[in-house]
Amino acid sequence: MILPGHSLIARSIIRNVKYPTLQAQPCGVDLSLKRVLKWTSPGTIDLDNKLRQPASTEEIPFLPTKENKNPCLDLAQGSYLVEFNETVSVPLDVMGEIFVRSSLFRSGVTIHAGVMDSGYEGAVGALMQVVNPMGFRLYPAARLAQFVFHQMSEKVEGYNGIYQGMRYLQ
Numbered sequence: 625m626i627l628p629g630h631s632l633i634a635r636s637i638i639r640n641v642k643y644p645t646l647q648a649q650p651c652g653v654d655l656s657l658k659r660v661l662k663w664t665s666p667g668t669i670d671l672d673n674k675l676r677q678p679a680s681t682e683e684i685p686f687l688p689t690k691e692n693k694n695p696c697l698d699l700a701q702g703s704y705l706v707e708f709n710e711t712v713s714v715p716l717d718v719m720g721e722i723f724v725r726s727s728l729f730r731s732g733v734t735i736h737a738g739v740m741d742s743g744y745e746g747a748v749g750a751l752m753q754v755v756n757p758m759g760f761r762l763y764p765a766a767r768l769a770q771f772v773f774h775q776m777s778e779k780v781e782g783y784n785g786i787y788q789g790m791r792y793l794q
Contacts, residue, residue, distance in 0.1 A: 626772060643656075659683050660684045697761065708748045720739070722769045731760060733752065733760050
């Protein structure tokens with residue numbers, strides 16, 4: 625069973641929603657852009673996380689353009705880490721998935737993210753790939769993805785990893 629957007633906001637599963645009436649959708653909640661980061665080092669992953677080392681990142685600032693005084697980002701073709709304004713508090717009988725909004729993929733941009741485990745609380749981010757050879761322009765708080773939550777058949781122990789309670793993706 626998929627939980628409707630208004631219910632996700634009312635139950636505080638998704639928090640820090642800036643524009644609830646605009647962001648609540650029939651099957652989830654639209655996630656709005658907080659910041660875009662680029663990678664500055666490689667990352668490392670192994671079986672038991674003893675050697676795990678997340679890649680370092682650097683924020684790309686929003687800047688006004690010559691033709692438009694509103695700050696924006698003109699992104700070249702490539703991969704970026706995006707952080708959303710919204711945070712989550714996932715109940716033990718719910719799990720979430722993030723999907724790209726159709727407005728993005730129609731412009732040659734995609735969003736990828738992993739499963740949002742039951743019990744996770746904290747920041748939300750995703751991998752954004754600009755595949756359009758002409759690039760892509762973003763404005764602050766742009767709606768990039770839709771967060772969809774599924775009711776599970778039973779409660780589980782819940783997420784207990786190093787990202788629990790994360791405030792920022794860096």
